[in-house]
Amino acid sequence: MEKKKIYITRKLPQAIYTKLADEFEVKMWDKEDQPVPREILMEEVKEIDGLFCLLTETIDREVIENAPRLKVIANMAVGYNNIDIDTATEKGIVVTNTPGVLTETTADLTFALLMATARRVIEASDYLRNGEWKTWSPMQLTGQDIHGATLGIIGMGRIGQALVKRAKGFDMNVAYYNRSRKPEIEEEMGIRYMGLEELLQQSDYVSLLIPYSPAVHHLIGKKELSLMKQSAILINTARGGIVDESALFNALKTGEIWAAGLDVFEVEPMLLDSPLLTLPNVVTLPHIGSASEKTRLKMADLAAENIIHVLNGGAPITAVNG
Numbered sequence: 001m002e003k004k005k006i007y008i009t010r011k012l013p014q015a016i017y018t019k020l021a022d023e024f025e026v027k028m029w030d031k032e033d034q035p036v037p038r039e040i041l042m043e044e045v046k047e048i049d050g051l052f053c054l055l056t057e058t059i060d061r062e063v064i065e066n067a068p069r070l071k072v073i074a075n076m077a078v079g080y081n082n083i084d085i086d087t088a089t090e091k092g093i094v095v096t097n098t099p100g101v102l103t104e105t106t107a108d109l110t111f112a113l114l115m116a117t118a119r120r121v122i123e124a125s126d127y128l129r130n131g132e133w134k135t136w137s138p139m140q141l142t143g144q145d146i147h148g149a150t151l152g153i154i155g156m157g158r159i160g161q162a163l164v165k166r167a168k169g170f171d172m173n174v175a176y177y178n179r180s181r182k183p184e185i186e187e188e189m190g191i192r193y194m195g196l197e198e199l200l201q202q203s204d205y206v207s208l209l210i211p212y213s214p215a216v217h218h219l220i221g222k223k224e225l226s227l228m229k230q231s232a233i234l235i236n237t238a239r240g241g242i243v244d245e246s247a248l249f250n251a252l253k254t255g256e257i258w259a260a261g262l263d264v265f266e267v268e269p270m271l272l273d274s275p276l277l278t279l280p281n282v283v284t285l286p287h288i289g290s291a292s293e294k295t296r297l298k299m300a301d302l303a304a305e306n307i308i309h310v311l312n313g314g315a316p317i318t319a320v321n322g
């Protein structure tokens with residue numbers, strides 16, 4: 001019997017490739033640090049049954065309609081705003097993501113970014129390396145305290161809850177805003193629900209941990225930033241589109257808020273002429289929330305397993321539709 005065909009949009013670790021190649025006819029884009037060009041993707045999907053993709057690929061109606069045999073799209077990410085879910089569903093294609101396996105690692109990075117931003121870790125390191133450290137002085141490179149401060153988390157899913165555990169270990173008070181209230185989590189974790197405006201006004205740190213959809217595009221814009229404390233810090237490890245970056249630049253430049261730690265951007269890779277990069281009070285990372293060796297392997301493995309399950313006629317492990 002003819003083997004089912006898979007296309008993988010980025011060079012994967014050998015073990016994951018082999019797992020898929022043992023069962024299917026597999027073709028893989030062979031570059032690790034370069035996404036597959038759109039025109040090649042459009043060609044490659046024509047006869048495939050399964051697609052293994054990353055958040056760097058836009059899987060829209062045009063791609064899906066070019067792939068009449070496609071049964072499963074496995075995204076190696078928990079977020080799936082790069083995929084047109086409605087079209088996939090309409091065509092009977094299962095879309096899967098990788099929740100759960102990256103929760104703790106992403107919460108670790110979120111807290112690391114919060115700490116690095118609050119205590120100006122990157123700026124201080126550069127200060128030393130640039131030969132600016134002439135003496136110890138009382139207010140040199142002073143930042144914001146983490147212990148005892150209020151952390152407002154927007155989005156109380158898995159990663160939000162994992163962040164609460166870290167914050168509690170640092171004696172922070174935690175408030176959250178979410179589409180729906182979660183009374184059992186409030187009780188269990190000792191956190192308070194607040195409306196969005198109140199949370200922005202009360203928090204020393206605001207951490208964004210909601211999935212991106214057009215409904216939350218620029219959820220944090222000029223008005224929201226103006227509600228925040230002048231000493232407040234914004235941390236975004238979710239998706240860039242949730243924040244209006246030009247409003248954020250103005251708020252940081254004029255001292256309306258104190259600093260921002262960003263792992264995600266409206267355009268990725270972040271453009272090097274972005275005005276945000278001219279500010280000392282911004283810590284920028286290249287979308288590394290889930291980037292630990294173990295977690296990235298688990299994500300790739302889960303995506304591969306989802307393809308194997310669906311193409312063998314079973315149920316997907318982590319479907320986002322259907």
Ligand code: DGY
Pocket residue numbers: 055076077078079080102238289290
């Ligand atoms: C995701 O999974 O959505 C992250 O952004 C990358 O790990």
